[in-house]
Amino acid sequence: MKVSQIAQILRAEVRCGEENLDLDISYAVASDMMSDVLVCNDADRLLITGLCTVHTVLTAQILDLRAVVFVRSKRPTPEMIEVAQQNGIAILCTDMSMYNACGELYKHGMKGRARPDGTD
Amino acid sequence: MERTEKETTYQETRRVQKGDFAAAGQISASYKNMLKRLGVDSKVVRRLAIASYEAEINLAIHTLGGSMTIIVYPDHIFLVVEDTGPGIADIALAMQEGYSTAPEEVRMLGFGAGMGLPNMKRCSDTFEITSELGSGTTIRMGFNLLN
Ligand SMILES: Nc1ncnc2c1ncn2[C@@H]1O[C@H](COP(=O)(O)OP(=O)(O)OP(=O)(O)O)[C@@H](O)[C@H]1O
Numbered sequence: 430m431k432v433s434q435i436a437q438i439l440r441a442e443v444r445c446g447e448e449n450l451d452l453d454i455s456y457a458v459a460s461d462m463m464s465d466v467l468v469c470n471d472a473d474r475l476l477i478t479g480l481c482t483v484h485t486v487l488t489a490q491i492l493d494l495r496a497v498v499f500v501r502s503k504r505p506t507p508e509m510i511e512v513a514q515q516n517g518i519a520i521l522c523t524d525m526s527m528y529n530a531c532g533e534l535y536k537h538g539m540k541g542r543a544r545p546d547g548t549d
Numbered sequence: 550m551e552r553t554e555k556e557t558t559y560q561e562t563r564r565v566q567k568g569d570f571a572a573a574g575q576i577s578a579s580y581k582n583m584l585k586r587l588g589v590d591s592k593v594v595r596r597l598a599i600a601s602y603e604a605e606i607n608l609a610i611h612t613l614g615g616s617m618t619i620i621v622y623p624d625h626i627f628l629v630v631e632d633t634g635p636g637i638a639d640i641a642l643a644m645q646e647g648y649s650t651a652p653e654e655v656r657m658l659g660f661g662a663g664m665g666l667p668n669m670k671r672c673s674d675t676f677e678i679t680s681e682l683g684s685g686t687t688i689r690m691g692f693n694l695l696n
């Protein structure tokens with residue numbers, strides 16, 4: 430699913446990384462625990478999270494992720510935006526809850542990937 | 550096999566202060582940039598960065614402070630993570646997924662699920678951990694560059 434389509438489905442504001450809008454991302458992982466996100470090393474994933482800290486962006490950087498969605502009106506700080514920009518990570522912000530954001534993406538065919546063996 | 554200094558492409562040691570969660574991850578991010586510049590395969594870089602990040606966060610949240618050393622050879626990379634305590638009483642237990650003594654405030658920051666040590670083992674090609682209560686823990690990880 431293209432990042433632009435993800436933004437549209439989630440009615441999300443794209444805060445940075447517009448250059449990634451045309452990128453295709455195959456899978457998603459949703460968690461507020463970065464420890465759980467780090468368990469799988471597949472870079473072809475969208476991170477959906479309510480944890481809005483600089484370590485969220487750093488985790489995306491370490492995992493080579495191309496886009497992060499902050500749910501429930503979380504506002505990334507300028508420092509977070511800067512780190513994301515430097516590392517080519519798109520930041521999307523939506524007012525949707527975690528549950529609804531995941532539900533909408535799932536409905537549109539986005540599958541999860543969270544385990545080390547590449548399953549959901 | 551003995552290695553001579555001549556074979557070392559790059560080596561660096563950096564300190565991690567006790568409780569410095571805010572800065573934790575910076576060393577691992579810098580490894581990532583450095584290894585990319587050296588042209589290391591991106592999948593290996595990612596595995597190393599994940600293992601290093603887990604180790605770096607552990608140093609900040611679980612230890613009295615420590616250091617991370619990276620040694621790059623033409624055909625493999627070593628990562629040595631050492632701390633000065635408190636040590637791990639039961640390594641087998643600590644290595645189990647889900648075992649964590651991380652305090653609530655660390656969990657609020659997105660860490661402390663008890664996944665880090667097993668993840669380091671999974672991401673590295675060789676993994677060794679030794680620990681002594683009172684004196685500290687040493688983790689040695691190896692990453693092959695040629696398959
Ligand atoms: N260097 C260390 N010194 C002392 N204790 C440690 C050290 N590393 C890990 N531990 C202990 O082992 C437990 C498991 O570590 P592990 O990294 O697997 O999980 P965690 O750090 O608690 O959570 P996560 O890594 O998922 O964020 C820790 O909670 C801590 O009790």
Ligand SMILES: [Mg+2]
Pocket residue numbers: 603606607661664665666
């Ligand atoms: Mg840990």
